Amino acid sequence: MPTSLRDVAARAGVSVKTVSNVVNGYLHVSSATRARVQQALDELNYRPNLSARNLRNRRSGIVALALPELDLPYFAELTRCVIKAAEAKSWTVLIDQTDGLPDRESVVLQGIRDQLIDGLIFSPLATSREQILSRRDDTPMVLLGELVAEGSADHVVIDNVLAAREATEHLIGLGRRRIAAIGDQSRSDLGTAPLRLAGYKQALEGAGIPFDRSLVMPAASYHRADGAEAMQRLLDLPDPPDAVFCFTDLLALGALRTLLRRGVSVPEQIAVAGFDDIEDGRFATPSLTTIAPDKDELARVAVDLLASRIAGEPQAPPREVQASHQLVVRESTVGH
Amino acid sequence: MPTSLRDVAARAGVSVKTVSNVVNGYLHVSSATRARVQQALDELNYRPNLSARNLRNRRSGIVALALPELDLPYFAELTRCVIKAAEAKSWTVLIDQTDGLPDRESVVLQGIRDQLIDGLIFSPLATSREQILSRRDDTPMVLLGELVAEGSADHVVIDNVLAAREATEHLIGLGRRRIAAIGDQSRSDLGTAPLRLAGYKQALEGAGIPFDRSLVMPAASYHRADGAEAMQRLLDLPDPPDAVFCFTDLLALGALRTLLRRGVSVPEQIAVAGFDDIEDGRFATPSLTTIAPDKDELARVAVDLLASRIAGEPQAPPREVQASHQLVVRESTVGH
């Protein structure tokens, strides 16, 4: 039986409200009373009942973070950033893994943990703009890392097209001409894949290199295995590439593995660039050139957007904020 | 303004309690009323207020998982398993990162999210048996992955000593004789490091190989960088090892990186074994021999222990359950 304000009040010989005042640091409490109450509080090891508090205050201090997979390093790192950013607002973050499944994302969108969470930060994978617009739940929401949502909800993104172009231009700048791409998601026009592909194409075009469809490798998902397998197929081409831009670091790490296995030297024979700047890439052999989104900024902006949405004008028009990114050049493109 | 039972009741022309009965699938509701209420429910898009429900039921359906770092792959993978296991009980998991810091672990122990969480699964790094015993919070708790807690609380472990011995014996079985260990935590006798060190020693002893203190490398933390650095020092020894047992896969991956950089062939010159079986190890070059704890089993057992503690006898004596593990032999010890 946990102790309640009532118990403490009884022991200290004051009213429940006075105890509440002490607990909440209300100003006008005489120091004598305060001391007495505090002692009772300590003796009984009082812990406020958060459910009751939330009910009363219509605010839980809990926000949900819905994302595809927690054991994808990018999302694990991003999660850490979000938790850190939320801490600054003394929020608790509740994590929801969707595995990128449409059903589960739809559940998230229609309202999870009803009226328990104050807000939602959502990184969708399989959700369309229409679905977002037809959302009935009115929990404040901020979308993370996608551009599909234009105009439908607050969201934070990085400039995927530009970033992909920069990565590809870096490869071109090294003198490469047969540049492959790994990670296309032909099945859908949602998500980041089309954007990164667009950036890749822009860079080729800018350099006057003809686009070669056969150098674009799809990836079923964004795991190492997909990258490894795609690289296999690229190497088996009659005229293999001299550089590869992978849409994620994990794909790139898979690709690296295939290259090392097949004895292809990186970056001499094939240069490899990734996207995400996950820790693994920094410690790969060779270390991985990549696009580093500013994850802390992404998280901070998302949390701030959500905070203002929670605090204020729920009907304000959706905002879109762009976080910065940076090309980080490492061994996989320029060697030691 | 979210809809409450009261709103629905008003629209359906019934009492609040009847709506509640419909929502909770109570048996004795006439189908006519049920239909009418259901329609009102749908029209108003009713969502129960979980705070109110929790307050009333003294049960939130939320359990906390406190662990050192979410972006350590082992914990990310374990988290996924815990979430999956919790789903079977329709629990929500709230994650708390301690970074292995004593202060934060102490906070966890003394009660986080008071009376919001029904239970706690805690993977401590810097917490002693005494601290656990002196805990005042009476939220049901299960410890995960440690053996420091003997007799102080429910906990789920794997047999670290045995597992480490098996890994080391595997190396010995390959004919290696100068076997190093990376990951000792000299600063404390908490946690798994001493156990794995003990298993390592047992294996040496069993094979009649003298224990050589200089082959045991400490690690400040369990990141790749620590493993990489420790391996540097081992290679600089006048008489370098012919095998290394790393206390975690991440350390092993760091060590591998150093070996590849220095042009030492694995496993020919030095065989490497890790511990954890994280996904990265499976896709490393060479792929990593490791001890694979059954993470699903660990999670499931932890959740079950917690469930029985929540449901039942809070004063029952602490139980200890051992989950299984398995040596997975890959290229880093036996080559292609």
Next chain:
DNA sequence: CTCAGATATTGCAACGTTGTAAAGCGATTC
């Protein structure tokens, strides 16, 4: 047509908290 015995529905209270408004109580002022 009555009455038991079901089934269906309801009002009330309570979970623990906090905002509001009012009351209690010294001290200061006239």
Next chain:
DNA sequence: GAATCGCTTTACAACGTTGCAATATCTGAG
């Protein structure tokens, strides 16, 4: 010595839900 003022403390209600116990309604037997 009464009125006023500021500080301190309090009672009450309400947040949305559900268990309990009571009441209302219906069914069929006598």
